[in-house]
Amino acid sequence: MTLFVGLRRMLGASMRALAATAFLCAVAPAVSAQEAVDFSKFDGWKKEFRTRALTSGIPAAVFEAAFKGISADKKVIEFDRNQAEFNRAIWEYLAAAVSDRRVSNGRAAALANADTLAAIEIKYGVPKEVVVAIWGVESAFGRNRGGFDVVRSMATLAFEGRRKARFEAELLAALRILAAGDIEPRKMLGSWAGAMGHTQFMPSSYLELAVDFDGDGKRNIWSDNPVDALASTARYLSVRGWKTGEPWGVEIALPKGFDFRLLDGGPRSTSFWTERGLKLKSGEALPAGLEAAEILLPAGANGPAFLVFNNYRVILSYNPATAYALAVLLLSERIGGKPKHTFAWPVDDRPLTRTTGKELQEKLTGLGFDTGGIDGIVGANTRAAIRRFQTANGLIADGYASEKLLDYVRRAVAAREGKVFGRPPEPPSEADIREMQTLLKGLGYRIGTIDGKAGRLTTAALSSVIKKRGLDLKPEPSKAVLEELRKAARGE
Numbered sequence: 001m002t003l004f005v006g007l008r009r010m011l012g013a014s015m016r017a018l019a020a021t022a023f024l025c026a027v028a029p030a031v032s033a034q035e036a037v038d039f040s041k042f043d044g045w046k047k048e049f050r051t052r053a054l055t056s057g058i059p060a061a062v063f064e065a066a067f068k069g070i071s072a073d074k075k076v077i078e079f080d081r082n083q084a085e086f087n088r089a090i091w092e093y094l095a096a097a098v099s100d101r102r103v104s105n106g107r108a109a110a111l112a113n114a115d116t117l118a119a120i121e122i123k124y125g126v127p128k129e130v131v132v133a134i135w136g137v138e139s140a141f142g143r144n145r146g147g148f149d150v151v152r153s154m155a156t157l158a159f160e161g162r163r164k165a166r167f168e169a170e171l172l173a174a175l176r177i178l179a180a181g182d183i184e185p186r187k188m189l190g191s192w193a194g195a196m197g198h199t200q201f202m203p204s205s206y207l208e209l210a211v212d213f214d215g216d217g218k219r220n221i222w223s224d225n226p227v228d229a230l231a232s233t234a235r236y237l238s239v240r241g242w243k244t245g246e247p248w249g250v251e252i253a254l255p256k257g258f259d260f261r262l263l264d265g266g267p268r269s270t271s272f273w274t275e276r277g278l279k280l281k282s283g284e285a286l287p288a289g290l291e292a293a294e295i296l297l298p299a300g301a302n303g304p305a306f307l308v309f310n311n312y313r314v315i316l317s318y319n320p321a322t323a324y325a326l327a328v329l330l331l332s333e334r335i336g337g338k339p340k341h342t343f344a345w346p347v348d349d350r351p352l353t354r355t356t357g358k359e360l361q362e363k364l365t366g367l368g369f370d371t372g373g374i375d376g377i378v379g380a381n382t383r384a385a386i387r388r389f390q391t392a393n394g395l396i397a398d399g400y401a402s403e404k405l406l407d408y409v410r411r412a413v414a415a416r417e418g419k420v421f422g423r424p425p426e427p428p429s430e431a432d433i434r435e436m437q438t439l440l441k442g443l444g445y446r447i448g449t450i451d452g453k454a455g456r457l458t459t460a461a462l463s464s465v466i467k468k469r470g471l472d473l474k475p476e477p478s479k480a481v482l483e484e485l486r487k488a489a490r491g492e
């Protein structure tokens, strides 16, 4: 459970064990300079905040009890600022998050709580395996619920000030929990970033969605008893739009010559994708009648491909990282009895780190493919820039920010600077040009002899096709132009 922004800093206890990963940076804000924190100012901040807290309805006695003996926690600042260079690929993360050991622990946990989980499933319509999987990924089934004092952690992060408004809001939520008498101040424990209990609820999410399910009159997600936490998690997913009985996603095979520009097109119905040649990996047809289906390529075109639906996005509302959502959902399948997944990950083409991500953004921007900023975070703008670069260079336009792609971009920069540095983008062969001429002829252009040499007629025809299709390509033979001609010939 995390807030949407500042994700990597707010991961629950279990995530520390698994190690945060490069892809988890996806929505993290840029890190400010590592300025020293003047801890002597904590009391001044506390005094100001006290006024705000009391104005917003926190009783003075609750505030005093919560802050009794509280100072800023240096360790929390250290965790918050730790921008170590992670380069953990999604397949490595998944191997740890969906390990055989976790699967067997999950099955045991499901069995031990079978009655509760059945009641939760009936009430909220969320499969028990999904609830148990979140429990597993968030806290290893309650083993790592976090030992940080939540008031102290939230106060530290609010005082430090980088995301003051957000953490003051969480701190106020924590104080409201205390005011309600759900827990005593020093027993309200969580991760250093404030994620609490078995399924790592932030204080604001607790206030909004936690429930008393064991009927003792109190919501308690902190104790050894997981019942309230598990029901609260199911309720969270239900309120965020879980659709009972719908699959979260399926592994698919992309058709030959798939137009990767469709990745940018937003969610479409499964019939839309079926019309474009998508099938299940097994070769069977896609499930019919599902709306809002999106293609997910977690490691680019050379890795596994998924078509994901509404319930996948509901898991993202719990923690907006692709790897997290996949870990939860794949683990849920295994806990439910599915055999081990075998995905063909591109283990020879790792994702970029923050540093190499920055290098990629700098170089792409320099080459005229604007990434919308240089922060090392591969988001939608960077992926779009990668796709434009890939298209212009006749590469598969999957937008995957990998080491191989960076190598390619480095060579493109070197080629542009006139340096001899590795291999420049591959020129089209004579056979390619012959194919282009044949395709152009088929499209009704006057070509003359099909001779594999790009003369005046061929160039003019290419120019006209490129203009007609509104492409950002040079009117000369290239792998990218050939690919476009093939599409034109197919009527796409």
Ligand SMILES: [Ca+2]
Pocket: 211, 212, 213, 214, 215, 216, 217, 218, 219, 220, 228
């Ligand atoms: Ca309770």
